[in-house]
Amino acid sequence: MAETPQLTIATIADTAGVSISTVSKVLNGRPDVAQETRARVEEIIATRGYQRRGRRQAETRLIDLVFHELGSPWSVEIMRGVEDVASSERVGVVLSEAGGNHRPHQEWIDDVLQRRPLGVLLVLSELTAIQRRQLETRSIPIVAIDTLGEPPAGLPTVGSQNWNGGLAATRHLVELGHRNIAVISGDKAMLCSRARVDGYRTALAEVGVTPEPDLIRYGNFFFEAGYDHGRELLSRPERPTAIFAGSDMQALGVLRAARELGLSVPRDLSVVGYDDLPVIEWTDPPLTTVRQPLREMAAMATEMVLSMAKGAAPTNTRIDLATELVVRKSTAPPSEAW
């Protein structure tokens, strides 16, 4: 971009026909500005390329960590990774749950503009283009940890190798002798869900198997999705001998479904989970799963956002850390082979 003279607050005020104090209020996310005025000022800020530089003297050493929703042991792993880095840098971590009805998005962004954190970490959450622009114009960098869909251009993300995870899980089942393998993934709208299913397809294609469409299920990542799809899949006439679940929580649901149908794991059914949450090691049987390095992903995203806050450009805008198959006791050769 060519150097242009920096837009000042006074110019913005002139252009919008408001006072300097009103512009300042909008920049700081203060609520006491009429909606229409705010929109006009934001528009000028965004289109004329205003960029706040430097930080106020008493620097706010905070980052905002935004979850789509709390409530899974999964989120604890993310928090620990963020906290590992933030605490050693003496940065406070402000926790938010976005998307819940109790926190309207505009209020959240106003609060963030007011507290001016060093940066924002989004976990499976999305901002509107306008919200992203609001943060960018205030020099508040954003990094996403995992993403729902294709992340917007220029948004740095840290994720994990979902396709490889799906491949490794399915290859493991294939090597044990399974061919009739079902998969339950997350929401089809999420890229990570589709990447894992593609890994599954590729592993089966390696041994010349094309799975029936009905063996491929999409749901959410919670217990109930695993349970419901598990019941259906295990009630099919040609019952699958193995199920690859999209999360450890889903895998617990599959285990419950199997138990209710009188099937023993791994004798009658092999189950592979995804995530490797600490609690899983203690289930019955201990779960074979694909480890996502959640804590490391969160730590890396935190390092990125803090270095961007210091003015560094992100070294790489899309990073996927390696996933790893962890074999425990929920997988075995299919019973025909016993």
Next chain:
Amino acid sequence: MAETPQLTIATIADTAGVSISTVSKVLNGRPDVAQETRARVEEIIATRGYQRRGRRQAETRLIDLVFHELGSPWSVEIMRGVEDVASSERVGVVLSEAGGNHRPHQEWIDDVLQRRPLGVLLVLSELTAIQRRQLETRSIPIVAIDTLGEPPAGLPTVGSQNWNGGLAATRHLVELGHRNIAVISGDKAMLCSRARVDGYRTALAEVGVTPEPDLIRYGNFFFEAGYDHGRELLSRPERPTAIFAGSDMQALGVLRAARELGLSVPRDLSVVGYDDLPVIEWTDPPLTTVRQPLREMAAMATEMVLSMAKGAAPTNTRIDLATELVVRKSTAPPSEAW
């Protein structure tokens, strides 16, 4: 207390023989003050009764939530309760893990003094008397959620009825016909651990049973403690027919120990947990447990600290919410009775 003329920053500076700017730095937790100078100023602030009043104009709408350690699904429930209230009040929640080696206490308190939150919530964490005084002199209120030991006088706490929980769990087992009942509790230094064991003793005393000392175990609240004590208890010549565990995580450890010894739950052994974490409903068998209203406890503590921030005195400095027995599938009459 009698009204005394308010100590000013200038008087503190005079008394300590330092500049006003140095006193201001100490009040705001800024690091660039010599240790010896800081100690002298803190001493004058504390002994002469300095009390900062009002808040700086751009109010920091934050509260600090301090965990002894993250890493249990238990902590997610607490966070959700805090977030329920904080988000509706548009207050940001800053998460910290205290006690870890990576966050020296003095740095943490300096950071809190700098960011001047509306209040501090301590979860199973303790501050030194000096740290409490530092927060009090800056008018930053503190509320504890659960406490390790007897809380210091005047520190408002929100907990749950541990004695009643122990009583209800053990009465349930007694009513099923059990008499040889073991208990695994948390750290003996924690009041909640001892209260639960006392409830257990009382329920047994109601039917004229005095438990052998070896049946009463103390550990920590994690899986391994349940597993280790479970192995030992279940290897006794007079094997207990029921175990009341101090946490759901411990109960999972007992279930694992039972499985390894070839015992079926609930046929050969009844198990009661404590907490009622969401994940527990999905274990095999679903766990009978004592529900602690963690989310409600956290919400109430957050309301208390926010109303104290507005100047209200706490209505009650020690609140214990009710616990409740939730009967699922891990308890049954002892096998002699089958």
